Amino acid sequence: MTDQEQHARFRLDEVIHAPVRFSIVAALAHVEEADFAAVRDAVQVSDSVLSKQVTLLERAGYVEVKKGYVGKRPRTWLKLTPVGEAAFNGHLQALRAIAGQ
Amino acid sequence: MNTIPSDSVDIPLPGDVTAAQARAALSQASSAQLVTPRDLRLLTGFVAGVGVIVGAILYLSWATLSVGNQGGFAISMSLYAAALALLLVIKSRARAIPRGFRRTYNIGFAVTMTAYCTGILWIFGHQSPWPSASVVIPMSIVTAVPCLIAAALVHRTARA
Numbered sequence: 371m372t373d374q375e376q377h378a379r380f381r382l383d384e385v386i387h388a389p390v391r392f393s394i395v396a397a398l399a400h401v402e403e404a405d406f407a408a409v410r411d412a413v414q415v416s417d418s419v420l421s422k423q424v425t426l427l428e429r430a431g432y433v434e435v436k437k438g439y440v441g442k443r444p445r446t447w448l449k450l451t452p453v454g455e456a457a458f459n460g461h462l463q464a465l466r467a468i469a470g471q
Numbered sequence: 472m473n474t475i476p477s478d479s480v481d482i483p484l485p486g487d488v489t490a491a492q493a494r495a496a497l498s499q500a501s502s503a504q505l506v507t508p509r510d511l512r513l514l515t516g517f518v519a520g521v522g523v524i525v526g527a528i529l530y531l532s533w534a535t536l537s538v539g540n541q542g543g544f545a546i547s548m549s550l551y552a553a554a555l556a557l558l559l560v561i562k563s564r565a566r567a568i569p570r571g572f573r574r575t576y577n578i579g580f581a582v583t584m585t586a587y588c589t590g591i592l593w594i595f596g597h598q599s600p601w602p603s604a605s606v607v608i609p610m611s612i613v614t615a616v617p618c619l620i621a622a623a624l625v626h627r628t629a630r631a
Binding site for chain 1: 488489490493494496497499500503504505506507563566567568569570571572573
């Protein structure tokens with residue numbers, strides 16, 4: 371085991387690393403913001419699972435949740451924060467370092 | 472029975488990630504796509520539509536007021552407001568906003584509105600005589616073009 375391999379593992383983000391949260395963050399990384407239902411359909415989880423994972427990401431400061439209305443219909447929008455984007459990019463760099471070994 | 476997968480079992484600790492798992496995760500990250508073709512149609516339609524209606528209202532303002540048709544001008548402005556409201560409804564139906572959309576739209580809209588304001592000031596500063604349609608129509612087209620270009624850029628960037 372080399373020093374480089376150890377360093378890459380240490381750089382993996384524990385919040386983002388979980389599969390569903392990783393999928394959520396990966397999806398949000400490509401958009402400015404997205405509707406809750408769109409993220410749910412893309413990640414293929416239930417409303418409750420997505421809500422729970424988004425709450426964890428929001429507490430970590432990685433995702434911003436915005437609630438509003440379109441007409442009388444409530445809408446929830448999700449957006450990756452700059453902190454979340456930096457954490458995701460750092461996580462990807464660590465994965466690339468691991469994948470390249 | 473609810474068979475939606477949970478996030479609570481067999482999750483490798485960060486230190487347990489293999490190279491193959493890392494490559495799979497990277498592949499998933501690069502292929503993640505929230506913006507659908509429908510979202511793209513709605514958003515590009517919105518941006519293009521804004522350009523078209525601003526260009527149109529420049530022309531209609533000249534077409535009505537140059538012949539003293541105040542009623543026609545009022546109807547034109549009402550139609551413009553209704554068209555804008557419809558475009559905002561169309562935009563609100565998009566479920567994901569691609570990266571760069573807001574910046575591209577804001578720049579296109581700002582240039583379109585600058586052209587509109589310039590056109591309005593020039594047209595109404597030259598009322599004796601009023602400029603002809605051969606001047607106003609190209610001005611209206613020039614007014615619409617920045618938003619049309621922005622719409623094309625939104626479409627191309629999101630599909631890239």
